[in-house]
Amino acid sequence: MPQDVDLYIPFPSLLSAEFERVTANQLIWPRKHRLTPSREAEERHLALTLAERGARFHPHATGPDLDLGCDQQHWLFLFDDIFEGRWGQDAEHAAHVVRQHDGEDFMTGLTAFCAEREVRSGSLSFIGGFRNARLVGSCTPLKNPEAPLWDDVSVDYLEVFGGGTLAWDTEENVLAPHIHVAAGIKGASAEGRVSHLLEATVQFICEITVVEFTGDGGEPPLTRRRAPELYNVPLLSFATS
Incomplete structure (x- = not known):
C-alpha cells in the first residue's frame, strides 16, 4: 500500500472514554482462552493495538x-491466524462440501x-430440508430459565438454515458438534423454530460447507470440555498450540 498518500476523512476521530481501561485489560480474554500461549505471542498481539481498534469501532460503548x-x-484476528499456515493456503484441505441425500x-x-x-x-454452515428433527425446547414454562434445558421437541417437514462449530471432546475422545x-x-406458513439441533433426517437434500481448523502438531485448536461449575455444560475452548 502506498505510504505517500494524504488521506482526509471529514469526520471527527472518536474514541471511547474507557480506552485506557480496555488497553490495560486487553490480554485477559486471549489468555483466558489460551490464544496467546507465549510472551512472544502476547507481544505480537499487543502490537496490533486491537484495544484501540475496538475503542474506535465502538466510541460510544462502555463497560461490558x-x-x-x-x-x-x-x-477475529487470532482466529484468522489459524489460516496463516498451509491450511490457509490450500482451500482443498481447508474447506469441504458435504451433500447429504434424502x-x-x-x-x-x-x-x-x-x-x-x-x-x-472447524465450523460449518448448511441449508436444506429436514423430514423431522429434534430440537432443544419445551412446551411448558421453564422451572429455572438460568439452568440448561435438557428437554426436546420433535418437529416435522422443515426448511432449515444452520451453522455451528466442530470441536474435539477431550474427555470422550470424540468429535462434538454444536449446531443451531x-x-x-x-x-x-413457514412458522419459525430456532434452537439447538439434536438430530434430524434429511428430506431431499442438505448442503453443508465445512471449514477445517488445524493447529501445530496436528492437535485440534478447538476443544470442548464440560464445566462442572456451570451445570456440566460442554464449553468451547482453545488449544495452546
Whole structure:
C-alpha cells in the first residue's frame, strides 16, 4: 500500500472514554482462552493495538458492551491466524462440501464425513430440508430459565438454515458438534423454530460447507470440555498450540 498518500476523512476521530481501561485489560480474554500461549505471542498481539481498534469501532460503548467489542477484535484476528499456515493456503484441505441425500441421518452423516477426512476441529454452515428433527425446547414454562434445558421437541417437514462449530471432546475422545438451526415449518406458513439441533433426517437434500481448523502438531485448536461449575455444560475452548 502506498505510504505517500494524504488521506482526509471529514469526520471527527472518536474514541471511547474507557480506552485506557480496555488497553490495560486487553490480554485477559486471549489468555483466558489460551490464544496467546507465549510472551512472544502476547507481544505480537499487543502490537496490533486491537484495544484501540475496538475503542474506535465502538466510541460510544462502555463497560461490558465495550469489552465485547474489543474481544470481538481479538477473536477475529487470532482466529484468522489459524489460516496463516498451509491450511490457509490450500482451500482443498481447508474447506469441504458435504451433500447429504434424502433419508440420511444428518448427525451420523456429518460425523462419518469428518471421521473419513480426519476433521476434528472447524465450523460449518448448511441449508436444506429436514423430514423431522429434534430440537432443544419445551412446551411448558421453564422451572429455572438460568439452568440448561435438557428437554426436546420433535418437529416435522422443515426448511432449515444452520451453522455451528466442530470441536474435539477431550474427555470422550470424540468429535462434538454444536449446531443451531433456524427453520420454517412448511405446513404451517413457514412458522419459525430456532434452537439447538439434536438430530434430524434429511428430506431431499442438505448442503453443508465445512471449514477445517488445524493447529501445530496436528492437535485440534478447538476443544470442548464440560464445566462442572456451570451445570456440566460442554464449553468451547482453545488449544495452546
